[in-house]
Amino acid sequence: MSFLTNLKGKDLFLVGIKGTIMAPLAVRLSKMGIKVSGCDSSEHFATEEVLKEGAIEWFEGFSPNLIPANSDLVIYSAAYSNTPFIEEVKKRGFETLSHPHFIAKISETIASYGVSGTHGKTTAVGALETMLPSALFIYGSHLQGENALSAPIEPKLTFIEACEYRDHFLLYSLQGALITTIDWDHPDYFKGERETVDSFKRLVERLPQGAPLVCGGDSPSSRLLIEWVKEERQDLPLVTYGVEEGSDYHLKMGRETYTLEPLEGSFKAPFNSLHLTLNVVGSALLASAITHKENLPHFLELGATFPGCKGRFEHLFDEDGVTYIDDYAHHPNEIRAVIEAIRRSYPKRRVVIIFHPHTASRTKAFFKGFVEELSKGDLLLLRPIATSARSDGEDATHLSQELASALKAPLFVTREELIIKTGELLQRGDLCVTMGAGNNYQVGAAIAHHRRSLNG
Template identity: 30%
Template sequence: GKTTTTAMIAHAMRASGRDAGYVIGGEAPDFCVHAKRGSDPWLVLEADEYGRAFHHYTPRIAVLTNCESDHLDYYGSQAALEEAFLRYVSTVKPDGALVVGIDAPRAEVLAAKLQVQRADVQIVTASTRTAADYRIESADDSYEVSTPGGVICGSLKQPGEYQRQNAAVALAALEVAGFDGPLAAQALSTFNGVNRRFQLHGEMNDVVVLDDYAHHPTEVSAAIAAARQRWPDRRVVVLFQPHTYTRTAYLIDGFRTCFAGADAVYTVDTYAARAMTGDELNSEQLASEIVAPSARYAGSIAQSAELAADNARAGDLIITMGAGDIGAAGPIIISRLGGTR
């Protein structure tokens, strides 16, 4: 949720009339550009863990949404990754704050370690599931957040528990930064999300086609759950493009079960963003490893899009999913559903 949370915070700051700067690692409809230097003292920066890039900042407020197993091709082990995250949160300025989403267990552990090392840092927690400084509860897309100062009510355009988690963390960071919580929640109700995050491709012949950036098992499961929340009566079909052969290999335990909420899964040729090392799994192998539902290897983006369209039923929801170029499948599906072949 780094990109979405960054965009949420920047959107709320700017909606308050402040010319806050921002650096967002994705395209967001509410922003004309990825980055802008504002005249306000606040800059909202998306910090990336790959290559330890997030060690180069000294934030007044650090936000930690999770510490999932990822980029292990670079870090080598989960322990090394967690040590890098601990160093990131340790870069907070004296008497600064860490806002942490404690629904992610490793993030909560890192916050506890920081509290021991840096008594000067204020630890602020946010959760959808358990007691926290900012506890968000919802009914559909509306929510209530219990905060140290009272209850804040709001709504989101995007469905899913993970979006509510993002909102809870964003509201916590905004209040810690001195912004008005209810006004921030009002701004989040107008937030239009981030491209490739639960983004609608279109609808044709009662088949809805979405695009989502999910490429980690936790993200895949969350995106499918959000789809079920928004469209409970539709059959969910996933076209999944693995992102690198090595990531598929070291996350295979999660990939075996994370698609369980879908009704059908097609795996698409792997997006090989980085070089092969010899310890990998390709997309066809991934399909054979998925426990449920039974997955089918579908080949290239074009081949998988055509296969999904040809097997679609009225009432289906098709999600193109992955961090590579799988978004190109959406227009092919829409076109083929419309009879243009």
Template identity: 30%
Template sequence: MELDLIKRVYFIGAGGIGMSALARYFKKRGCLVGGYDKTRTVLTSHLEEEGILISYVDELSSLPAGFEVTAADTLIVYTPAIPKNSVLLNYFRDHGFNLQKRSQVLGIISKGQFCIAVAGTHGKTTTSSIVAHILTDTGYGCTAFLGGIATNYQSNFLLGDNNVVVVEADEYDRSFLTLHPDIAVITSMDADHLDIYGDAAQLHESFQLFAKQLKPGGTLFFKDGLPIAEGITYGSDTTATVQALNIRVEQGSFVFDYQDEKVSITDIPLMLPGKHNVENATVAIAVAIRLGIDPVKVKAAVANFKGVKRRFEYVVREDKHIYIDDYAHHPEELRACFHAVRQLYPDKKMTVVFQPHLFSRTRDFANEFAEVLSTVDSLLLLDIYPARELPMEGINSEFLRAKLTLENSGVYSNEEVLKYVKENQPELLVTVGAGDIDTLIQPLKNILTNV
């Protein structure tokens, strides 16, 4: 489907972070945009405020005028997380509408443009957001579709006036194979989504196929040590071509030096903590340097990047209490998060509230989760967030807790978590997870700040 022919777009699952960015894009293009999601959220409310027609009922009667009849200029975008028995999804399928997944639509949009695609089982949202910020802040410009709300812009979508587009290349459901980037980044390839891939080998195969999707003359950056045959390596190890050096903490913030084969930038301050985020910033800098952006401007842009909502986000930062919220939901993401916390606050006891995400992920990585969760001082486990899955017999948060070596741990309801925090007033609180744990953020903040 040609981009210029699209005049009406309907989103099934409009409230997803990636879907909502696309909705904003088509609205900016002057299209009639509508959508459905099962629950009203802050994100869908913002879409409504921007003039996008959102309904919360999976019924034909909820369709806005203009979407009832098949037309060549109408595009239906859906998320794989939508149940197969969805009334709206099946109506559009049965009546011959043009249905595309989000990743396919990104392929349509990026076709004919200079595409920068960031892939990885973790790190892609932060890395793509830093890339988009550098390009925007330096005046180079870009249109960006992000998997999180960039704090500098309070949005997951940036609209530029050039032909450069920055996208997250999602490995779930092999979605990233619809993209053909000019510059590609692979941040990580840890085993995940085994409900889709079966094993790590098949996941690696998909990333290797993505690496071959580059346009002729394109550039691939990948984290040093990943099983990729060709490209430019980056990392904080001396074997990488693009390196983060002299990483240190100064006055509560991370500072590092950048070095590649031609360019050196010293004393770069980064608001985001942790070696993993330094490496994310390093490859973002490499992308900007590859585009010919002045290193002085790049350094200034990195220094004023404020991060992404729910990616090591400070909710409370006071002498009495530190409260950090993070989207981490894979063992390696938790490990990186906790390591960064320990580096910044080595003398404080860490209380963690964790919501496991997906029954299958909890089952597949139970031992790894148990190992990393046992390194905190106190752990409050919430029930597993099912997302797209049905319950699995014997797989629950108590199953995970039983594998821990940490005595100070237990399974709690939301209400019990709030009561615990009110009674114990932890000096260092971290909430982690990818489900609806974010609904606890404001109540917890209120408790710790005595609102």
């Protein structure tokens, strides 16, 4: 009997329930017959809509008194580990698990596959949900569209967004993995490229003999891992893909289609984006490896129907001649990929970017990269660096000012000032792209509302 089956009919309480992984997980667990409630801060998050649609009850604030006395298990976001709140919850006798440890418990009793990589793992899991919809999916988003969150009553297969931060993915018992790409990120934890690659090596070391491993091969760090796998884990059926020469599957991107050598013919691209299409290809290769290799064209065709994930190159709406787009890109390489996709999809249109940096440590470590990539927009407006539940010891206020100065871009301390100024600057034909962390996606709707008020 699986860990999840044993939880049916029991009461779970999720601390940090509005988190990007926690909220979709709460809804999926509820649909599997598990009672779920939780708590979080009063700050508004996009995931509140997910919780409302799933009829999940949650409370504002962090107090042990909010936890129902009959709760069988308290699951808390890793951001709240070692906090006085969680310590008090444990003292009161509640059984507790961090959300990575909870996911690890699931992976111990259900055949589970990890989707990892510095960029693209969320999109790749979403693509797999289109290809193998009968599985359980645990990741930090959900498919775009209505009724996007589903869950099987008795899952036989699970796909997990396996994040490298603090080596969380080493907790999971995986039967195989997709590693989309590797770059240095999370500088508050990893000191550089070598430490990042070493973390992924440890992930691969834990895979059982004969486990399928699919790796994107375009970044230098990815190639370092691939060479190591070929030397140290020859028992793994490794498959590589990418746009660079030397991969097992070589992608060439057209405008609406792509080819994937050595396969014959072309395939419809779900997006006019090389980055997103690569993620779909990686997902199809993993799905094919898990089932039957001759099914690869079938999964690529299913990938063409992938609607995309919430907050990933998401077309929000069009109003008064302006197109509003949102993307979670918060690393220079992700920003580059989004701007390239925008230029391909909307040629000759002015690109207005509203960027919300995520964590001071990342901004400091990749400062030059942020300046280089954000400069590729036509008009840039900055928000102060978004703070995180994890403390990284950097001066976010000073760094925000430095970034604005280097980019010669206005920095808007208040949301209201940003909305008013952007509303004045936008012209018909513009693309208004909210990019980065926090609740930046909400700004687009507020700007459109302000423009309506200006037009009477």
